[in-house]
Amino acid sequence: MIVRPGDARYAELAERGYNNRFVATPDEIWLVHCASQVEKAVNQAVAKNQRITVRSGGHCFEGLVDDPQFRLLVDLSEMKNVTFDRTMNAFAVEAGARLGEVYKALYEGWGVTVPGGVCPEVGVGGHVSGGGYGPLSRRHGLVVDHLYAVEVVVADRGGKARTVIATRNAGDPNRDLWWAHTGGGGGGFGIVTRFWFRTPGASGGASALLPQPPARMRKTIVTWPWAQLTEAGFTRMVLNHGAWHAANSAPGSVYSAMHSSLQLHSSLAGTVQLEIRMDATLKDTAKLHDDYIRAVNAGVGLEPTVDVTEGTWLEIALEPTPSYGEYARQKSMGGHLRKPLTEAQVGAIYRSLNDPNHFGAGLVYLAAYGCKINTVESSATAIPQRDSVLKLWYSNNWADPAQDETEVGWLRTLRKNVHGATGGFPVPNGRQDGGYINYPDVDMRDPVQNTSGVPWYSIIWKDNYPRLQRVKNTYDPKNVFRHALSLDPA
Numbered sequence: 001m002i003v004r005p006g007d008a009r010y011a012e013l014a015e016r017g018y019n020n021r022f023v024a025t026p027d028e029i030w031l032v033h034c035a036s037q038v039e040k041a042v043n044q045a046v047a048k049n050q051r052i053t054v055r056s057g058g059h060c061f062e063g064l065v066d067d068p069q070f071r072l073l074v075d076l077s078e079m080k081n082v083t084f085d086r087t088m089n090a091f092a093v094e095a096g097a098r099l100g101e102v103y104k105a106l107y108e109g110w111g112v113t114v115p116g117g118v119c120p121e122v123g124v125g126g127h128v129s130g131g132g133y134g135p136l137s138r139r140h141g142l143v144v145d146h147l148y149a150v151e152v153v154v155a156d157r158g159g160k161a162r163t164v165i166a167t168r169n170a171g172d173p174n175r176d177l178w179w180a181h182t183g184g185g186g187g188g189f190g191i192v193t194r195f196w197f198r199t200p201g202a203s204g205g206a207s208a209l210l211p212q213p214p215a216r217m218r219k220t221i222v223t224w225p226w227a228q229l230t231e232a233g234f235t236r237m238v239l240n241h242g243a244w245h246a247a248n249s250a251p252g253s254v255y256s257a258m259h260s261s262l263q264l265h266s267s268l269a270g271t272v273q274l275e276i277r278m279d280a281t282l283k284d285t286a287k288l289h290d291d292y293i294r295a296v297n298a299g300v301g302l303e304p305t306v307d308v309t310e311g312t313w314l315e316i317a318l319e320p321t322p323s324y325g326e327y328a329r330q331k332s333m334g335g336h337l338r339k340p341l342t343e344a345q346v347g348a349i350y351r352s353l354n355d356p357n358h359f360g361a362g363l364v365y366l367a368a369y370g371c372k373i374n375t376v377e378s379s380a381t382a383i384p385q386r387d388s389v390l391k392l393w394y395s396n397n398w399a400d401p402a403q404d405e406t407e408v409g410w411l412r413t414l415r416k417n418v419h420g421a422t423g424g425f426p427v428p429n430g431r432q433d434g435g436y437i438n439y440p441d442v443d444m445r446d447p448v449q450n451t452s453g454v455p456w457y458s459i460i461w462k463d464n465y466p467r468l469q470r471v472k473n474t475y476d477p478k479n480v481f482r483h484a485l486s487l488d489p490a
Helices: 010-014 035-047 099-110 124-129 173-181 230-249 284-299 313-317 343-353 373-376 401-418 455-475
Strands: 028-030 051-057 071-075 082-086 090-092 147-155 161-167 190-196 216-225 258-265 270-277 306-313 329-337 361-368 390-398 432-435
Touching: 010 028, 010 071, 028 035, 035 051, 035 071, 035 190, 071 124, 071 361, 071 401, 090 099, 099 190, 124 161, 124 190, 124 306, 124 343, 147 173, 161 173, 216 284, 216 313, 216 401, 216 432, 216 455, 230 270, 230 284, 258 343, 270 284, 284 401, 306 313, 306 361, 329 401, 343 361, 343 401, 390 401
Parallel strands: 028 071, 051 071
Antiparallel strands: 082 090, 090 190, 147 161, 147 190, 216 270, 216 306, 258 270, 258 361, 329 390, 329 432, 361 390
């Protein structure tokens, strides 16, 4: 189905994006149901010289999809089937499915899951291609560590579209295309229409081919009120949190069954929170859980409130992500930490979160990483960060378009002050380990913003960049599939 301006359905389809700073205005929106329809869209785009883009769940934080330059938008939202493919001996997931739909189908059908993200509304297309992580990743690795194959519509040197199925099999001539979708990001090599998942080395029936999640999960929200939190207490909390993860993120840690995120909100939000998700079936769950909270709170000088709930794994996994409501304009940037933030860096965060002239919903998000994730070689997947202990995300949301420059400036000032020693970004070194394509920031391409002297693609993909460049040259030589953070053919 093709929807054009003037159609009553156009506005809803065009405005599905997460970030209201960017609104798509394509000439055509193609609601597709199979790879052959995507081929037709690509062939038309090439013939008519239309910039083409693709949307899965619409949760891209930057304008990589909702950009006025794009004239043809391929919408995958109708492609959401989850099945077991006996021929591939793997679970087939269409690229328009949302994580919650995938979790529900896999668990109710076979008792298994993939270790994907915490937001059930997110589409798998970009999440998987970018090397997504989530609450089960410390135990089971990244979602791409279970990716067996990918179906991608690409365009040859003549611009003609074709569909390629690329697997991780060593003898597959298209294996590099599979590899590029284990962290190279979505929309830059072709249009993914389907993924297949099977854990490496797994055998037996379908229910033995992917991880089985815990029967029950404990979810805890630990809350400190800003009104009673001193700068010394805040600093101690963040340093405690970082030190704890540095000490408890090795492969085989007893804490591999626990995921947490320290959510440092702007002081206007009223609180700082620590969210914990943990296997509730372990005999020592309660002790590990309480010991962790005590370690983070040691010396803070303030007793937090601790709200514990328990439910089935699926109930917890499908809980909706809280909405920002009218605060739907956003700027963010993310990366990886090999070692905890320093006291000076924590001080910079404190000052930004307490800026009296800032009225947006600022957030510094520090998510647990490591354990099983760090058992994989950095070159085995396109996402190269395999010895980090924390995932880092800076975010700012606001409502008024007139405040765009001010609010974007707040986020830029925050990251520049925290990463001033490396040009304003978490350039890989002994303490930090680069960016993350699923937490994109186009400022990384701007030499005015990125003063590190390190190219944006090396910040994100490090030594894996040259191989990704070869994949781009091979499968998208005409640069049909491109956005602000995709590679150009060499």
